[in-house]
Amino acid sequence: MAVELNYKELVKKLKVLASDKDVDLADDPVCQALSNETPADIALALEQLPPEEAGRIFTTFGDPLAAEVLAKLEPKLSKNILGKLPEKQMANIINILPPREAAILITEAPQKQADSYVENKDANREVLQEVDARLIYANGSAGRLMTTHFVKLHVGSTVGEAIEEIRKTDPDIDLPEDIYIVKKEHKKNDRLKGVISIRGLLMADPRQKVEALMAKEVVSISAIAKEADAAALMAKHKFMTLPVTDKDGYLVGVIPADDMMQLTIDRMRSRYAKAVGTDAEAMEQLTPFQAAKKRVPWLLGTMFIELMAGTVISHFDGVLKKVILLASFMPVISAISGNVGLQAAAITVRDVDSGSAERKDLWPSIRKEAATAILMAAVCGFVLGVIGAIWSKHLPFGIVIGGALICSMLTAGMMGTLIPVLSKRLGFDPATTAGPFETAFQDVVGFAVFLWLATLLERFIA
Structure with a gap:
């Protein structure tokens, strides 16, 4: 319990120091905050800070402490820090560490930093031997994890x-x-x-x-x-x-x-x-302005796509005026389809980010979700169509409502499945893009099919 409290208290101290722009972190405050702290506690504390602040504090460490802390940091943060270190300092830190730990850091470092160490004339020969043995094998393989230092x-x-x-x-x-x-x-x-x-x-x-x-x-x-x-x-x-x-x-x-x-x-x-499709730790570290800046472009894109839905509705203004009851079903179609899309997006994002769904394994998941969407659309379309027919006392009206819901649900399911995959492949955050675009596209397609069918069958439902 004492270790947990020590590291949590240290987090508070470092956050205060890092947030104070007037404090010279190379001066006494950091030294006092880190006095009597173990490298493991310091590493745990740094991992709770935004990467920029953690890197800023790390630069105040002497090489021996920096080496011990760096070896205990999670790979993502250690890679971030290594990428900003001067080449000479990185070489000094690497040479302090045992070959096994040094090799782990180099193989996880940015390519430029790794190359600079390998080409350094002062590089440790044992470390280079260990690095060479690992780099023969692809990232994510067992060979990349092994050590050649054993008895x-x-x-x-x-x-x-x-x-x-x-x-x-x-x-x-x-x-x-x-x-x-x-x-x-x-x-x-x-x-x-x-x-x-x-x-x-x-x-x-x-x-x-x-x-x-x-x-x-x-x-x-x-x-x-x-x-x-x-x-x-x-x-x-x-x-x-x-x-x-x-x-x-x-x-x-x-x-x-x-x-x-x-x-x-x-x-x-x-x-x-990333279970819900976004890096929660990274999002927590963003200021409200940064978070809004990250998400607003996608919302604006959604707004313009939804304006297309508005254009579709205005184009069929005549049939809506004649059959006012059509307007009552539009929110129902939009809401049900939206939920289908969000469910599909959540499932696909989980598969994409869990690591279990590689490119060759992803399409079976997509086919399964498509088949599920077809079955759900058939059931929901039939039920809503029956309700529409009874409400309006016209069977064609029920066909319009049921057909529109089926098309809208299928579109939502397809968009909710494909958009996260495409977003991930293009380097975007699936959670930020999936919801807005899926909703927008299903509205455009759903309303267009809905009102087009209503126009075709206008004489039977008016």
Whole structure:
């Protein structure tokens, strides 16, 4: 509980400092606010601030503190901060970190910053080796998550030799706990033969061969597999590490559980924030003026599309004057269709932003929603058509009402499904665009079909 309170209190202090434009953040106030605070608490506090303020405060840190804090920040914020750091300072910070943590930051950094470090003559060779091993594989793959810094033993080693090998490792560098047993093949390639834990080694006779103790049925994952598959394997088997193999089955690295947990938590936070189609954290950080500026253009676009609906209505002014009852059903058609569109938009946005709906998987969701819209439109159109026929005492009037509702609902369902997909592909926020445009288009199409049918059947319904 004390840790939670400390980090929350620190957030308040930093918000006050960051909001005061007259305070020199390189001076005493920040130093006092951060005194006796752990890098983890500082990272948690910075993540609660708008990116600009977090970056402004970060620039006041000395390189040692900056390195520790940067390694603990969520990827999105660390990438933002790295993108604004001078190249020399970034290189200094990276060189302070252990190779594994440094490689994680570089592979997540903006391309320009990553290239500048790789080309820096003072770059850490171990870090570059780790970065090169990761960058061979695509972003989002298991290979991009793995580390090449782990303890491996060759077949034939004794327990005593294994323990001695572990003692030679740098105690300041965090290494995965599992030890992998390999057999050298084709010069540098290691064939994975088994795995054993440090505890297993410590409890065994130092003279025993590791082959007698190791687990020989080792679950591994291909380096080109998806990171989600790696996470599923680790969770299912409760592994502390997961070995990664290349296309030929040779061991190329391991994924530590703590790295995977951090990544999974960050993904979950991001997807939760986008569950309704927008980045809630980013929206919370906007001022009212910024939020309005972001949303007003789409509302103005909706206004102009709705004016088209007004033009359609004025074009059929004659039939409305003759059959006043038509006007009574227009709000009903608009409201029902609007709800269909909003439901379709919410479902599609969830699929788009959850990460489960990739491009190849999205069309089945669209087809399913289209089929659902057709069934709902048929039922609602029939019911409203019957009500219209009874109310007006004219069957053609009911046909007009039912047909118009069906067309309007289908349009709303289609727009509510397609607009979020197109918005996402074009780089816009689906939640900001889906609602306004879906409503506008279904009004234009719904009213046009409604009044066109009414005009065709005017002599039967007047």
